[in-house]
Amino acid sequence: MKPAIKVQNLRKHFGSVKAVDGATFDVPQGKVFGFLGPNGAGKTTTIQCLMDFIRPTSGTVTILGLDARNDSVELKKKIGYLPSGSHVYDNWTGQQHIDFLTAIRGASPDARLIDRLGLNTGVRVKKLSSGNRQKLEIVLAFLGSPELVIMDEPTRGLDPILQNELYKIIGEFKAGGGTVFMSSHNLPEVEKACDSIALINGGKIVVEETLQSLRAKSIHHISVIFDKTVDPQKYLLPGVSLIHHSGHSLTLRAKGEIEPIMRLICQQKFTELEVAHASLEEVFLEMTR
Amino acid sequence: MTELIRNSLRQRKTAIVAYCLAGLGLILLYVAIYPSLQAQIGSYNQLVKALPATLLKAFGVNATQTDFEGLLGTKQYGLVWPLLCIFYMVSLAGVAIAGEIEKTTIGLWLAAPLSRLKIYWSKFVTSLLALVVFVLLSVLAVIPIAGLFKVHVTDAHIFALTAISFLFGFCITGLAFFASAIFSEKSRVYATVGSVLLIMYVLNILAAISSNLVDLKYLSFFYYYNASDLLAGQPISHLGILIFGLAGIVFGLAGANIFKRRDISI
Numbered sequence: 001m002k003p004a005i006k007v008q009n010l011r012k013h014f015g016s017v018k019a020v021d022g023a024t025f026d027v028p029q030g031k032v033f034g035f036l037g038p039n040g041a042g043k044t045t046t047i048q049c050l051m052d053f054i055r056p057t058s059g060t061v062t063i064l065g066l067d068a069r070n071d072s073v074e075l076k077k078k079i080g081y082l083p084s085g086s087h088v089y090d091n092w093t094g095q096q097h098i099d100f101l102t103a104i105r106g107a108s109p110d111a112r113l114i115d116r117l118g119l120n121t122g123v124r125v126k127k128l129s130s131g132n133r134q135k136l137e138i139v140l141a142f143l144g145s146p147e148l149v150i151m152d153e154p155t156r157g158l159d160p161i162l163q164n165e166l167y168k169i170i171g172e173f174k175a176g177g178g179t180v181f182m183s184s185h186n187l188p189e190v191e192k193a194c195d196s197i198a199l200i201n202g203g204k205i206v207v208e209e210t211l212q213s214l215r216a217k218s219i220h221h222i223s224v225i226f227d228k229t230v231d232p233q234k235y236l237l238p239g240v241s242l243i244h245h246s247g248h249s250l251t252l253r254a255k256g257e258i259e260p261i262m263r264l265i266c267q268q269k270f271t272e273l274e275v276a277h278a279s280l281e282e283v284f285l286e287m288t289r
Numbered sequence: 290m291t292e293l294i295r296n297s298l299r300q301r302k303t304a305i306v307a308y309c310l311a312g313l314g315l316i317l318l319y320v321a322i323y324p325s326l327q328a329q330i331g332s333y334n335q336l337v338k339a340l341p342a343t344l345l346k347a348f349g350v351n352a353t354q355t356d357f358e359g360l361l362g363t364k365q366y367g368l369v370w371p372l373l374c375i376f377y378m379v380s381l382a383g384v385a386i387a388g389e390i391e392k393t394t395i396g397l398w399l400a401a402p403l404s405r406l407k408i409y410w411s412k413f414v415t416s417l418l419a420l421v422v423f424v425l426l427s428v429l430a431v432i433p434i435a436g437l438f439k440v441h442v443t444d445a446h447i448f449a450l451t452a453i454s455f456l457f458g459f460c461i462t463g464l465a466f467f468a469s470a471i472f473s474e475k476s477r478v479y480a481t482v483g484s485v486l487l488i489m490y491v492l493n494i495l496a497a498i499s500s501n502l503v504d505l506k507y508l509s510f511f512y513y514y515n516a517s518d519l520l521a522g523q524p525i526s527h528l529g530i531l532i533f534g535l536a537g538i539v540f541g542l543a544g545a546n547i548f549k550r551r552d553i554s555i
Contacts, residue, residue: 045554053399054552076402087396087555089300097397103292104401140397 002065004029004148004179005050010059012045019045021203027181032174034194035183042203043183044084047152051081064147077105080146084153086133094121094136098143107144114139117165130157138166142173149173151182155189167193188277191218219278219286222252222261227269237261255286293411298418301381305419308377312370312427319365320438323357357440358520361431366450366516370427374458379482381419382465383475385412386548390473393555405549413466413541420458428454449525450516456533457514463540470544470551486510
């Protein structure tokens with residue numbers, strides 16, 4: 001099966017700044033692809049090249065078998081776009097935005113999606129909260145039954161309830177055969193929503209992985225306060241290393257599956273337990289090692 | 290294209306209505322004050338004659354024409370109307386492209402299945418439609434308003450003024466869209482176009498007051514916008530038509546080409 005998006009040796013330089021520097025990756029059709037990287041890594045620049053907002057210094061971008069630049073108009077009939085910032089008019093209502101894009105795309109909006117998100121389309125955008133603005137952007141992104149939806153940090157500024165609703169919408173879109181390309185700097189989010197990922201840092205693709213292999217490489221920090229002093233050596237299972245130990249307190253770094261170490265910890269009484277994802281930078285270091 | 294123009298017009302309706310009403314209101318004002326000015330025409334003529342001829346020429350004052358058209362040529366179409374037209378067209382063009390990039394709303398258009406050229410020309414045509422309405426209400430409307438108040442005007446003079454006024458506005462629109470296609474902030478469009486037109490205005494004045502610099506007038510759009518002469522019955526300048534028409538087309542096309550090729554990082 002042809003990839004939905006094929007990016008080959010993409011470079012975008014702004015003078016001496018190499019925003020994207022030779023990125024190559026494929027996005028499989030019918031999957032949710034996470035494009036992960038810290039702020040300033042080149043995620044948005046890559047997306048803007050995909051959307052033909054900016055033009056690559058060199059390299060090629062093929063989407064759904066068409067050239068992202070030369071076939072831009074034809075392609076955008078098949079693509080939905082959810083920007084990281086707001087692209088809507090403050091003095092228009094949601095309905096005016098929907099009518100505008102409906103007239104251009106020649107397709108009706110998904111009334112069920114509007115109802116499901118609880119969006120009041122009769123209110124001017126300037127009177128909407130940031131969450132409701134994002135709901136409008138989601139409705140606009142899915143307007144016209146696209147084959148591919150490109151999302152730039154889609155959950156930024158959303159409350160957890162709306163985040164989960166968006167994950168459900170993405171899941172249903174994928175189940176219907178759609179492809180999603182979403183950028184994020186949030187590893188847990190990508191783990192929750194995506195089938196495969198690419199990591200970008202410093203404008204270069206560092207790693208391209210399936211979610212399964214990503215999970216195998218994921219890193220957690222586990223902090224426990226036991227009810228009595230413990231021997232830290234007992235907890236150093238394969239993939240687990242000691243970060244800190246002091247009396248009753250123990251902090252561990254666990255790579256891959258955390259079930260074995262959690263079972264071991266639970267054999268001893270504890271008063272506090274905290275499990276946190278490692279920072280993205282730490283994951284990068286681990287993956288590029 | 291119709292939908293794009295309709296939406297662009299809807300976005301700019303407040304500015305369009307405000308400027309058109311201002312242009313119409315000024316005509317009504319001059320018609321209203323004309324009878325009282327006529328009563329004081331003797332002292333006005335004495336005042337005008339006391340001023341240096343070069344100064345009168347520089348500011349397009351026709352000292353020999355004391356009828357209503359002379360008043361319009363000196364007060365309204367010699368200075369106020371071109372300024373109003375410049376503010377109007379530059380503000381529309383500045384908001385249309387650079388303003389949309391600045392506010393990131395251009396993303397709504399760029400993400401839709403529309404070519405860059407279609408976006409550009411829909412906004413350009415919208416501005417031209419707004420210009421047509423403005424010219425009709427602020428220039429051609431002189432004929433019915435003067436008729437209503439029983440003030441004499443020569444229709445042919447007003448028709449000629451309407452034509453050259455539209456072409457002047459078209460030229461300013463082309464220049465402003467060119468700047469708007471280059472920049473990503475509307476303030477830079479206003480500053481750039483404003484500076485260029487200010488330099489042209491100064492060149493026109495310098496050419497009028499100094500015989501050594503007389504050829505500088507050809508570098509100024511204001512030289513070709515000869516409202517006072519047209520209202521005094523002189524024929525419309527073919528060179529003016531050519532310059533305004535060509536400048537509008539060349540700057541408009543250059544702007545389209547830049548907008549088609551440029552990066553729009555939003």
